[in-house]
Amino acid sequence: MSGIGDHGPSLARPALRQPRLQAVIFDVDGTLADTERDGHRPAFNEAFLRHGLDVAWDAEEYGRLLQITGGRRRVATYLGERGYGPEAEDLAVRVHQTKTALFRERVVTGGFTTRPGVPELVADLRRAGIRIAVATTGRRAWAEPLVTQLLGPDVVEVLVTGEMVPRLKPDPAAYRLVLQELGLRADEALAVEDSAIGLRSVTAAGLATIVVTNDYTAGQDFAGAAAVRAGFDGPEPLSAQRCRAVHDSWWTRREEGMGPAPT
Known part of the structure; x- marks a missing residue:
């Protein structure tokens, strides 16, 4: 029985669940280093x-x-x-x-170095407790030693390479496998890519993406990316805090304006 002031069930929209960024997944070629x-x-x-x-x-x-x-x-x-x-x-x-x-x-033989700003970003992510993973179409024979050379040993928690998945990017298989290995939902991770093909792969897997372009990809169509940058460094370098802000903003916009986010 209703009491005084009880107007029945509330019709207010329930509060949105705010996903928390727990991992950043990097592409390798053209993203971590200019290897192409x-x-x-x-x-x-x-x-x-x-x-x-x-x-x-x-x-x-x-x-x-x-x-x-x-x-x-x-x-x-x-x-x-x-x-x-x-x-x-x-x-x-x-x-x-x-x-x-x-x-x-x-x-x-140590033939490659990271793009400017990558070491600082990776160090900041680790300080913030954000896990680091890699998804590449490349072969493990060179991808594993390259990632170790670029980022250091025991930095990357999960490394998925081309021979581990049935289909290469732009198929989402690599990113889905990374999420599976990390034990995370799509809304708990952020991808960093350099190309439209990579963005399509990430988007199909349901993640937010920061695109950091290079000379080969600067003119491509990055519609749907959470953010697009020309580099990791600069006056406003990419940091753990910025990754969180971009991730949170993308998911808030998606949940408020585009319906349920994929998982």
């Missing part, structure tokens, strides 16, 4: 030479080919376009194996 133009590309060209192929990708051509994820697929597509026919796939496998070995040699 002066790292992967020369390794591919040397591999072509060793297999007797008259192929040399310049920086512009390689930029076009970056729209194809996965090195083996990139080579197979290129050779198929050049009329190599049915043998293109088998030849691509051999070229890619050679390229992987060449690139790994450069990695283990």
